[in-house]
Amino acid sequence: MTNDSVSDDVATDAPEPPVTAARRRRASRAAGPASPVRESSTAATVETPAPVRVKVSRPVAPPPRRQPHRALVTAVGLGVCALAVAVLGVLTVVFGLQQREAEAAVSRDRLFVDTATQTVVNMFSYDQNTIDESVNRFVNGTSGPLRDMLSQGDNVENLKAIFRDTNASSEAVISGAALEKVDETAKNATVLVSARVTVTDLDGVNKPSQPYRLRIVVHEDDNGHMTGYDLKYPDGGN
Template identity: 25%
Template sequence: MRSAVSTPSRPRRWRTVPVAVVLLLASLLAAGGFGVSWALAANDSSVQLAATRDRVLRAGRQAVINFNSIDHRRVRQDMSRAIEGTTGPLREVLEGSREQRVERVTKNKSVTEAEILASALTELNERQGKARMIASYKITKIEDGGKPTTSRWRVRAELSRTDGQWKLSRMTPSAG
C-alpha cells in the first residue's frame, strides 16, 4: 500500500493573483480602446456634419410651423415669430402683407395650426450657408369657433444662414 504523501499546497491567494492581473490588463486595454474610439468619433467630420444637418432641419421644420400657424388671440406675436424665421424675399412678402393678414385673421377669429408630418434636408452647403428641404405638413384651421378643417401640404423650402441662424428664404408648393 502506498502511503498518501501530502504535498504542501500554495495558499489560495497566490492562485488568484494571475487571474486578477489578466483581468486588470483586459480592463486597461478595453478602456484604452474605448478612449481611442471616442477621440476619433469626437473629431470625425461626418459626426459634425450630421449634427449640423439635424440643427438645420430642426430650424427649417420650426420655421414652416411658425410660417403657417397663427391664432387671432395672439396674431401680432405669431406674425412676428413667422417673420423672424424668414429672410430675403420671403420675409419681404410677409412684412408687406402683415397688416392684411392680421386684419383677416382678427376679423375671422381664426386659429391655424401647422404640424409637420415628414421632412428631410435634400441639400446642405454649410460653407455658403444654404440648404434645401422638403416637408409635408397639415394645417388645421378653425374660424370663429366653428368646425375644424384640415388640409395637407407638401413644400420645397430653401434656408439661408443669417446672423448664425438658419431661416426660410423660399417656400414653394411641391407637386405630387
C-alpha cells in the same frame, strides 16, 4: 739433451685418454596408477581487489555570455514606449476630431430640418388672441427673398388682417421632413416639408385638415444662426 727434457717431451706427446660422458640414470617407478597428488595443506588466500574509483570529468561549461548593453537596451525600450504613446495619443486625437466633426455635421443637418419645419409651423399657426405675436414670430424667423417679400408695403399688416377676418384659429402639424441638399458655398439647405393644417372656427368646429407640401430653403449666417430663406411649392402645387 738431458733425460729430464726427454721425459717431458714424451709425456707431452702421449695422447690423453678419451673423456666419457657420465651416463644419465633413467627414472623408474613402480607399476600401477599414479598416486594422487596431495593438495598442499596451505590454503591460498585470494585478495578481493579494491574498487577502482573512476573520476568522471565534469562537462565543459559554455563560455561566459557576453553581457548586454543594459543602458542602451533601456534607452531603446523607453524610446519605443514613448513613440508608441505618442502615436496612440495622435490617433486618439484624430479619431476624436473625426467623431466630433461627424457629430457636428449630423447636428447641423438636423438644425436645417428643424428650422424648416418651424418656419412652416409659424406660417400656418395662429390664434385670434395672439395674431400679432404669431405673425411677428414668423416674420422674425425669415431672411433673404422671403423676408424681402414680407417687408414690402404693408404685407405684414395685411397678413394679420386676413387672419383676423377668418374668425378662426389654425394649427399646423408636421407629417414629415427630409433634407434634400446643402449648398456649402451659399450656406443654404433645401428641406422638403409635409404638413397638415387644421382650421377651427370660433364655435370650436374643426374644418377638414388640408395637406401641404413645401420646399423650404434655410440659410445659415456666419454666426451659425439659421432662418427661413425662401419657400416654394414643389411641382407648382400645394
